[in-house]
Amino acid sequence: DAGITQSPRHKVTETGTPVTLRCHQTENHRYMYWYRQDPGHGLRLIHYSYGVKDTDKGEVSDGYSVSRSKTEDFLLTLESATSSQTSVYFCAIRGTGTDMNTEAFFGQGTRLTVV
């Protein structure tokens, strides 16, 4: 899986609690992305990072924050989880070589349920 590890893989949390998801890569890629995937909506970009401490918002960033203090780690935080944030979350990194203009590698996903 191209050296991408997401943790946890599954989580159930209560409404109003903070939650942090971690994406760890061993490929030393500059660009990292967080997506959520929901039935009927497909993959939607939450936030992305183009370097340490450099991040930008995606299509559905409200209620989420991110941090990147090291090249290898990109954290996604739900400050106060809501039921609408129940989803499958994917981390992705940009490829290199012929794949350098695409998010070539995705993690296995984190299945988050907010009750």
Place this chain on the structure above:
Amino acid sequence: QKEVEQDPGPLSVPEGAIVSLNCTYSNSAFQYFMWYRQYSRKGPELLMYTYSSGNKEDGRFTAQVDKSSKYISLFIRDSQPSDSATYLCAMKDSGNTPLVFGKGTRLSVIA
């Protein structure tokens, strides 16, 4: 109008059939076009990557881009049950902008 439109299916075909999957888009600035395959409960994996117009072939898979019609296609020849998955199209306008995804088409190949 969403930037990228993709019929969600489901699409069911017999083994050995030729499968055609399609996406349309509205942003004429898109230059990079990708197809991802996603098995159930797994992350998407990059299948095909095309820059600008034209065809690209890789084994049983062929990707086509028609920028004049804003239409991209993925053809799968001699389809196999192992091709059963959701296929996502994605595109972007330049190297540093994020991808825009279609909603995915669910394909079942029946043995």
